[in-house]
Amino acid sequence: MSDNHANAVGGNGGAGDNGPGAAASGASASGSSEKAYEFVADDVTSNKSGTVRRMLIKEYRKIGRGAFGTVVQAYITPNKEDWYGPFAIKKVPAQTEYKSRELEILRATNHPNIVRLEYFFTHLSPTDRKVYQHLAMECLPETLQIEINRYAHNKLELALKHVKLYTYQIARGMLYLHAFGICHRDIKPSNILVDPATGVLKICDFGSAKKLEHNEPSISYICSRFYRAPELILGCTQYTTQVDIWGLGCVIGEMLIGKAVFQGQEPLLQLREIAKILGPPDKKFIFFSNASYDGPLYSKPLFSGTPQARFEKYFGRAGPDGIDLLMKVLVYEPQQRLSPRKIMAHPFFDDLRNEQYFFPREHTQPVHLPDLFDFSDFELRILGDYAAKVSPQAD
Numbered sequence: 001m002s003d004n005h006a007n008a009v010g011g012n013g014g015a016g017d018n019g020p021g022a023a024a025s026g027a028s029a030s031g032s033s034e035k036a037y038e039f040v041a042d043d044v045t046s047n048k049s050g051t052v053r054r055m056l057i058k059e060y061r062k063i064g065r066g067a068f069g070t071v072v073q074a075y076i077t078p079n080k081e082d083w084y085g086p087f088a089i090k091k092v093p094a095q096t097e098y099k100s101r102e103l104e105i106l107r108a109t110n111h112p113n114i115v116r117l118e119y120f121f122t123h124l125s126p127t128d129r130k131v132y133q134h135l136a137m138e139c140l141p142e143t144l145q146i147e148i149n150r151y152a153h154n155k156l157e158l159a160l161k162h163v164k165l166y167t168y169q170i171a172r173g174m175l176y177l178h179a180f181g182i183c184h185r186d187i188k189p190s191n192i193l194v195d196p197a198t199g200v201l202k203i204c205d206f207g208s209a210k211k212l213e214h215n216e217p218s219i220s221y222i223c224s225r226f227y228r229a230p231e232l233i234l235g236c237t238q239y240t241t242q243v244d245i246w247g248l249g250c251v252i253g254e255m256l257i258g259k260a261v262f263q264g265q266e267p268l269l270q271l272r273e274i275a276k277i278l279g280p281p282d283k284k285f286i287f288f289s290n291a292s293y294d295g296p297l298y299s300k301p302l303f304s305g306t307p308q309a310r311f312e313k314y315f316g317r318a319g320p321d322g323i324d325l326l327m328k329v330l331v332y333e334p335q336q337r338l339s340p341r342k343i344m345a346h347p348f349f350d351d352l353r354n355e356q357y358f359f360p361r362e363h364t365q366p367v368h369l370p371d372l373f374d375f376s377d378f379e380l381r382i383l384g385d386y387a388a389k390v391s392p393q394a395d
């Protein structure tokens with residue numbers, strides 16, 4: 001088997017997964033008697049080896065639905081004996097006006113904190129007779145959104161160690177992406193996959209991602225509202241990968257307080273929500289983001305006291321290091337937001353460098369942290385002098 005880099009059946013599949021054998025006998029991955037949908041695809045390309053083969057696909061439950069397509073859990077076999085999976089297969093219409101660079105970007109990336117593409121193929125849907133691009137990715141059990149909501153629903157807080165673990169891995173994924181100039185442009189908890197049992201995290205959904213080039217404009221109407229960087233709200237078209245860092249700040253805040261930090265009810269009210277915590281945006285920042293911006297400026301302070309006091313009020317449980325980090329990430333000026341490597345080197349993550357274990361949800365025994373410092377030569381080059389600051393110190 002040349003392609004068995006994909007999880008073998010019975011491997012580390014999604015939680016509650018029964019595999020295709022079980023489904024074939026009537027039980028689906030979710031345990032119900034739902035029948036799998038199967039079809040043959042002629043041009044299944046392995047992302048690892050590049051080989052193209054005819055394969056049988058068995059789809060079980062729908063695990064996600066987005067603006068452009070659906071995501072199903074599925075298994076794949078070239079011979080009905082060797083089953084690969086489970087995979088999360090994302091299906092998007094192959095020809096649309098909206099340009100998705102997702103396949104291109106997933107094919108080019110290879111990193112522990114970026115979801116891995118295993119196979120891809122096109123297939124004609126018998127339902128609507130449209131051709132769909134299929135991206136078969138490794139399948140993780142949860143999104144960070146589900147994890148955050150679960151704690152919030154039970155009036156519990158995500159442990160600070162978990163906040164650190166997840167934040168660090170998002171920053172590490174961004175370090176890699178941004179080194180290629182790739183901007184994700186839709187960072188939010190539902191685009192972050194996690195395995196709460198192992199603490200592993202992977203960034204997914206590259207449907208809005210783009211390699212940004214200097215002096216080339218990009219559309220500003222990207223990114224989900226609550227996570228949009230202030231320069232995007234103002235209509236800036238010459239933004240940088242720092243818009244992802246803003247999104248990361250929003251995700252950190254959401255992990256800490258259990259709900260989205262800036263919940264603007266309309267696009268322009270989003271800036272007001274930001275001003276409620278950060279204070280009024282600077283006129284120069286507005287001008288340099290978009291000289292023709294003529295929307296509300298929110299130039300009057302919306303609170304008394306200092307921004308530091310606001311951050312402490314909202315995110316106090318992050319401790320002084322956590323507040324310091326957030327205040328350096330949730331910054332109006334994109335150039336002043338910390339870069340991924342500076343985030344990774346921040347003292348907020350010293351616990352991850354000094355301790356080797358964490359307690360996953362519902363576990364009474366500690367579990368070894370995932371590998372957080374197994375840097376590739378490429379990462380070491382990007383980290384430069386920061387490699388020593390980011391890595392645990394040898395005794």
Ligand SMILES: Nc1ncnc2c1ncn2[C@@H]1O[C@H](COP(=O)(O)OP(=O)(O)OP(=O)(O)O)[C@@H](O)[C@H]1O
Nearest residue numbers: 064066067068069071088137138139140190205207
């Ligand atoms: N590799 C995966 N493993 C497990 N679940 C996944 C995976 N990829 C996607 N999902 C699930 O499917 C959902 C939608 O996926 P994705 O965000 O890529 O699609 P989308 O059409 O771009 O969605 P949106 O419009 O919400 O951004 C995710 O939020 C997640 O719940």
